[in-house]
Amino acid sequence: MILGLLVSSAFFILFRLSPFIGLATLLYEGFGTVYGWYNTLRMTIPLLIIAVGLSVPFTAKFWNIGAQGQFILGEIFATWIGLLLSKCVPPLADIIIAMFFAFIGGAIWAIPPTVMKLYSGANEIITTLMMNFVAVYLLLWLVSGPMQGAQARLVGAPSSAPIPAQDMLPLIPGTQISTGFLIGLALAIIFYWILKYTEFGYELKLIGEGEQVASYSGINIKRQIFLSMIISGGISGIAGMVYVYGITSTLIPQFFSDISTSFGYVGIPVALMSSLNPIGIIFASIFLGGILNGAFVMEAIYSIPIDVVITIYGLIMIFSIIGIMFDLPKLIKRWKR
Amino acid sequence: MNTKEPIIRMENIVKVFPNVVANDGINFEIYPNEVHALLGENGAGKTTLMNILYGLYKPDSGNIYIYGKKVNIKNPLYAQKFGIGMVHQHFSLIPYFNVLENISIGLNELKINLNLEKVKKKLEEIMKKYGLLVDPEKRIEEMSVGEMQRVEILKLLFRGANVLILDEPTSALTPQEVDELFRSIRDLVKEGKSVVIITHKLYEVFQISDRITVLRKGKVTYKGLTSETTQEALVEAMIGKSVSFNDFSREQIKVEGSLRVEGLTLYGKGNVPIIKDVTFELKRGEILGIAAVAGNGEKELIDIIFGLIKQNSGKIILDGKEIQNKPVKNRIEMGLSFIPAERLTRGVAAGLALYYNSILHDHWSEPYIKHSIINEQEMRNFARKIIKSFEVVAKSEEVLAKQLSGGNLQKFIVGREMLRSSKYILAVNPTSGLDVSATQMVRQALVNMRNSGVGILLSSEDLDELVSVSDRIIVMYKGQIVGSFERHEFDKIKIGALMLGKNA
Numbered sequence: 001m002i003l004g005l006l007v008s009s010a011f012f013i014l015f016r017l018s019p020f021i022g023l024a025t026l027l028y029e030g031f032g033t034v035y036g037w038y039n040t041l042r043m044t045i046p047l048l049i050i051a052v053g054l055s056v057p058f059t060a061k062f063w064n065i066g067a068q069g070q071f072i073l074g075e076i077f078a079t080w081i082g083l084l085l086s087k088c089v090p091p092l093a094d095i096i097i098a099m100f101f102a103f104i105g106g107a108i109w110a111i112p113p114t115v116m117k118l119y120s121g122a123n124e125i126i127t128t129l130m131m132n133f134v135a136v137y138l139l140l141w142l143v144s145g146p147m148q149g150a151q152a153r154l155v156g157a158p159s160s161a162p163i164p165a166q167d168m169l170p171l172i173p174g175t176q177i178s179t180g181f182l183i184g185l186a187l188a189i190i191f192y193w194i195l196k197y198t199e200f201g202y203e204l205k206l207i208g209e210g211e212q213v214a215s216y217s218g219i220n221i222k223r224q225i226f227l228s229m230i231i232s233g234g235i236s237g238i239a240g241m242v243y244v245y246g247i248t249s250t251l252i253p254q255f256f257s258d259i260s261t262s263f264g265y266v267g268i269p270v271a272l273m274s275s276l277n278p279i280g281i282i283f284a285s286i287f288l289g290g291i292l293n294g295a296f297v298m299e300a301i302y303s304i305p306i307d308v309v310i311t312i313y314g315l316i317m318i319f320s321i322i323g324i325m326f327d328l329p330k331l332i333k334r335w336k337r
Numbered sequence: 338m339n340t341k342e343p344i345i346r347m348e349n350i351v352k353v354f355p356n357v358v359a360n361d362g363i364n365f366e367i368y369p370n371e372v373h374a375l376l377g378e379n380g381a382g383k384t385t386l387m388n389i390l391y392g393l394y395k396p397d398s399g400n401i402y403i404y405g406k407k408v409n410i411k412n413p414l415y416a417q418k419f420g421i422g423m424v425h426q427h428f429s430l431i432p433y434f435n436v437l438e439n440i441s442i443g444l445n446e447l448k449i450n451l452n453l454e455k456v457k458k459k460l461e462e463i464m465k466k467y468g469l470l471v472d473p474e475k476r477i478e479e480m481s482v483g484e485m486q487r488v489e490i491l492k493l494l495f496r497g498a499n500v501l502i503l504d505e506p507t508s509a510l511t512p513q514e515v516d517e518l519f520r521s522i523r524d525l526v527k528e529g530k531s532v533v534i535i536t537h538k539l540y541e542v543f544q545i546s547d548r549i550t551v552l553r554k555g556k557v558t559y560k561g562l563t564s565e566t567t568q569e570a571l572v573e574a575m576i577g578k579s580v581s582f583n584d585f586s587r588e589q590i591k592v593e594g595s596l597r598v599e600g601l602t603l604y605g606k607g608n609v610p611i612i613k614d615v616t617f618e619l620k621r622g623e624i625l626g627i628a629a630v631a632g633n634g635e636k637e638l639i640d641i642i643f644g645l646i647k648q649n650s651g652k653i654i655l656d657g658k659e660i661q662n663k664p665v666k667n668r669i670e671m672g673l674s675f676i677p678a679e680r681l682t683r684g685v686a687a688g689l690a691l692y693y694n695s696i697l698h699d700h701w702s703e704p705y706i707k708h709s710i711i712n713e714q715e716m717r718n719f720a721r722k723i724i725k726s727f728e729v730v731a732k733s734e735e736v737l738a739k740q741l742s743g744g745n746l747q748k749f750i751v752g753r754e755m756l757r758s759s760k761y762i763l764a765v766n767p768t769s770g771l772d773v774s775a776t777q778m779v780r781q782a783l784v785n786m787r788n789s790g791v792g793i794l795l796s797s798e799d800l801d802e803l804v805s806v807s808d809r810i811i812v813m814y815k816g817q818i819v820g821s822f823e824r825h826e827f828d829k830i831k832i833g834a835l836m837l838g839k840n841a
């Protein structure tokens with residue numbers, strides 16, 4: 001991570017900006033003002049929830065790259081059921097039902113790649129990624145067709161009808177922070193505990209240590225992997241629901257369509273750089289959320305292309321993946337020899 | 338006896354590894370135009386001796402002479418310059434390169450400057466001369482084991498090897514491929530080369546070799562021409578005559594229950610049977626030894642009983658209940674424990690702390706887990722108990738499993754499986770890699786478990802171990818049970834001969 005920041009300084013220099021001022025602005029805009037914090041947390045919430053979900057299959061070294069698609073399916077399911085029910089049930093029930101459906105939607109999207117891996121060995125990295133592409137186009141088609149709102153249709157915008165204001169997630173009193181943040185915190189704490197103190201968490205760790213020792217230990221590997229992916233997909237789906245019900249209020253195609261700034265993808269380094277510890281994920285998601293937010297501001301102020309920030313992401317991602325895949329000390333030892 | 342002068346002479350070679358004296362004052366000679374078989378059981382020190390000649394290990398003492406001149410073989414490059422080439426049990430070919438590319442790699446270091454065209458031409462000459470045919474453009478990953486072996490041999494010949502060392506070359510070959518290999522070896526010798534073939538298969542020695550050296554526990558126990566020896570003499574040299582019963586006190590106790598295997602059969606690739614119609618019964622309070630040379634189905638048999646491999650047919654009956662279709666977890670709950678041969682990949686989760694590793698087979702049961710919630714304190718307590726009772730050298734129970742040395746890891750695994758409560762223990766080479774006192778401790782523990790009513794199925798490469806602790810021994814050869822001995826009938830020579838596929 002530190003290496004990543006060093007290299008990013010070089011990029012600032014390239015854009016005739018002192019790296020110190022560059023980083024300082026980035027951080028100031030992300031964390032320096034109350035307003036900055038609000039915006040940072042807007043970015044943080046989906047990252048946090050997605051990364052907590054990812055930490056579950058990642059513990060078993062099952063690489064779910066499909067959070068983005070699972071997130072989108074969660075958005076779709078939650079919006080659909082929300083619009084359907086909004087007049088019939090009280091707001092709180094609506095939120096709970098929407099969350100449930102979002103979980104189902106995300107989970108459904110996680111099933112095909114998981115089954116393909118478990119029964120025919122297809123690499124989950126590739127299949128989950130492909131599911132993402134399908135989800136993006138499914139969303140585009142829905143919001144410009146069957147689910148397009150009446151208002152949006154008039155102006156030809158790809159967007160659903162808005163979730164009625166009274167059904168949205170409330171703000172934390174006295175702030176402009178969505179209660180989605182509290183949902184994220186609660187999930188992080190719950191999964192910290194599950195991974196650390198339950199039989200399920202123990203078994204996932206053993207599976208992550210290798211199929212041989214896991215089957216020797218009497219673990220039903222397929223079942224636990226499947227369960228971890230249902231959970232991961234479902235939680236990514238909840239992230240999608242929280243995003244729609246807390247921020248956008250309508251179903252719209254992802255604003256950022258490239259890999260590095262889509263929440264589902266950024267969630268991966270968030271999970272990895274925290275060594276899959278959900279409590280660590282809280283801090284990592286705030287940090288990356290802040291950088292992401294600062295980046296938008298910087299783009300506006302200094303016209304630094306957002307790609308520079310994306311590069312920083314990439315670097316952080318690479319170094320944290322290396323960190324987890326290899327034992328750094330061992331790597332260094334081998335290198336010295 | 339020798340009219341010829343040896344090309345290579347190894348004199349008084351000693352090599353000590355942390356736990357074992359692998360070579361204990363060995364004299365070994367290689368003569369021109371001969372196939373020399375280096376025979377011995379697993380762990381006898383054959384590979385070590387040849388690795389020394391090939392420059393991979395430095396001997397602790399002893400000298401090597403080539404044509405009577407003392408040489409210092411610092412590394413395999415030197416060995417190759419002296420005309421020595423070795424094919425290891427595990428090939429060193431790059432899978433996604435073709436034959437030519439594999440052969441060209443590293444030529445520069447030998448100061449051979451050739452382009453691919455010339456390499457190809459020279460290679461084709463060599464192939465024709467020795468009848469070792471492969472397609473030079475074929476990639477290694479598309480090859481059978483037999484073809485890969487040919488490529489390895491060609492690679493050595495290309496580098497001008499005059500003495501070829503083949504380490505257990507037939508272990509992964511089909512019978513046809515073995516015939517072909519032996520034909521090539523004869524061609525090589527006809528063309529003036531010398532070949533050392535390392536093996537533990539007796540019949541091969543008579544098929545192919547001119548001269549034999551037998552190693553046992555790091556020492557030479559036989560030396561002579563193949564035409565002047567008998568199978569009996571070789572068996573005795575390989576496994577020793579003295580039947581030293583290392584007697585543990587045995588109590589006869591009566592406990593109901595048995596682990597029965599009926600007609601167990603497993604097919605491998607191409608419907609070749611790995612295990613064929615195996616039937617036996619292990620009673621509680623008994624140690625049943627399985628004697629087999631590695632690769633005769635004994636490993637698969639134990640994996641099937643534990644549920645890690647699925648049999649093609651047959652029954653496994655534990656205390657009267659059929660378990661052959663039950664998952665591993667059920668079998669553990671019904672009273673099975675397992676000390677596996679693969680310590681680091683199977684016996685422990687290498688990257689987790691010892692206390693995590695202490696409950697692999699109990700991670701769903703009290704007191705370690707209650708209502709699916711972990712009780713870390715209980716895990717730690719049990720790990721400490723293992724460490725203490727089996728004298729595992731570890732700073733604490735928080736040490737990662739992979740940080741333990743091989744012997745200590747083995748003690749930890751053996752301790753874990755013995756201290757948990759079980760009715761039957763499957764054990765594969767439980768003392769391998771342990772020093773003498775730890776070995777004694779583990780054997781004593783096995784007998785104690787037996788005396789307390791546990792049934793133990795013990796597969797071991799060490800015949801001495803089987804003979805000293807077992808109540809009965811069954812011999813497996815090519816997936817079948819070819820012999821069964823009660824304790825009072827134990828005869829290492831007879832057992833050894835059966836293990837090698839010979840009717841004694």
Ligand SMILES: Nc1ncnc2c1ncn2[C@@H]1O[C@H](COP(=O)(O)OP(=O)(O)O)[C@@H](O)[C@H]1O
Binds near residue numbers: 358
């Ligand atoms: N690199 C090593 N480190 C420690 N012990 C070793 C090593 N190589 C071999 N040994 C031990 O030395 C003994 C002889 O091994 P080896 O020469 O491989 O026997 P063989 O080839 O006859 O089966 C065995 O007990 C083995 O465990």
Ligand SMILES: [Mg+2]
Binds near residue numbers: 384385504
């Ligand atoms: Mg060997």
